[in-house]
Amino acid sequence: MNFNEELQTKTEEMRSTLQAFLPTEEGLQKTVIEAMNYSTLAGGKRLRPMLMAETFAMFGGKSEIIKPFMAAIEMIHNYSLVHDDLPAMDNDEYRRGMKTTHVVYGEGMAVLAGDGLLNFAFETACKAFETAETLEDYQKVAKALTILGKKAGIYGMIGGQCVDIEAEEKQELVTEEVLLFIHEHKTAALIQCAMMIGAILAGAKEEQIEQIEKCAYNIGVAFQIQDDILDVTSSLEVLGKPVGSDEKNNKITYVTLHGLEESKEQVEALSNEAIQILSSFTERNLFLEKLVEQLIYREK
């Protein structure tokens, strides 16, 4: 099977795993559940659960213990989109070609649907305890839950969103430190979360988990710088959204700070180091290495 076929098959598997954990649309509170499922099943690359599952496999993980966490991280990613799209935040009417949750269900219900998904992510992750038997199993799940909380919260994704909101209001305050903080927290944190949980649940050593954290940092930051590059170099046809929007909005990006050449070199350096870390482990996962490359060097 070639990479693209394999990617497609695995993306469908991710969707099935996710769907198996989503709540049934029943009961008097049916509306909020419908809104949660609407936003979660609307599409997406299922990148975070895929990175989690592939890291888990690389470290020899085989059991069902990983599945609740795969669903949980995708729920967290999706709740953040639902709240990001709210009129009080980015005020977006469409996402992935579909109307956003608050447009379909109303603002109040969209706030609740986001809260519902975030809460349900932790409920779902707790199901991993049902597969635990030994003290060691419990310790692994406890550690994975702790990472999930940390990387999704104020010391991770939410922290990045806070600084991003403030940066948009005051572009003059955006330094390289601020920009890297946003990329690291808003984007890289959930990628670290995904890959670290994969490693933890597969029983990787502390030192290996730290290397994975570093690798995922590189992937996340390179991904975001590539985003800034594409906004300058791509076209509306390829990207599917208007290019040059950063310049139009006077937005400070890695490219406006360092220029196109240096930005490309930075992506190259971060990417090389990420792949080098992945290929340094005793057991390699070639699909994961290819996935990371494709993700960073994407053209849209």
Added chain:
Amino acid sequence: MNFNEELQTKTEEMRSTLQAFLPTEEGLQKTVIEAMNYSTLAGGKRLRPMLMAETFAMFGGKSEIIKPFMAAIEMIHNYSLVHDDLPAMDNDEYRRGMKTTHVVYGEGMAVLAGDGLLNFAFETACKAFETAETLEDYQKVAKALTILGKKAGIYGMIGGQCVDIEAEEKQELVTEEVLLFIHEHKTAALIQCAMMIGAILAGAKEEQIEQIEKCAYNIGVAFQIQDDILDVTSSLEVLGKPVGSDEKNNKITYVTLHGLEESKEQVEALSNEAIQILSSFTERNLFLEKLVEQLIYREK
């Protein structure tokens, strides 16, 4: 010490415990942390952590394992208030005599502060694993986390909020079933959560945990019916908010469905049963029994 003095001392203890777990206001993401702490420290009766700690004590619990959960449930209660107050929900400008979070920090930051508190509640509860040593400790914390997730989410508090929002838009659909669903989920679920976690972490038996769940259901529902009664029988001076607002808003309540007399009888019956359950355990907690009575038969 008399009950009121003891209550005051314990309320201050709750505040200290909570404060010890709140995040430090530092880092680039300082604003969202300030908004979280602002809304959490604004005041409140600290009822849920108090019910948790007293139930824990009643079942002989003594260790530090309970403290992260006491802070966590108060964070969950407060995030729900921050999101409830948003313009898209109840649109309230004041709470406990202070400006609401979105008025002070803006709507976007209030959404994030609520998300931050909900997420941080689970991060905080996970700290209980740090005090765990044996397999049994891990199992207790895992069970407590599972209850926290369930009672706060779509099968608990969020489920109640969803139905409440819909009921406000369509009062003609409010039947007794709908009304009890809202009371049970929006109010009683977090009280069940508090008392059940107290019982679980103290090592109570399955049967005892079920009795506590029933007891807390009664407390929560009686509390809400008493709320409806006070709206009819109290005065602006005593209640500190306008009375008769339910009638003015044509709101269906337990009192409009059953009349004042039957409502009072219902509070009496629920309350008696709750106290009877509490006093049936081998070790009694007289402070807890008095607290429950005061809570239900309050005049404001």
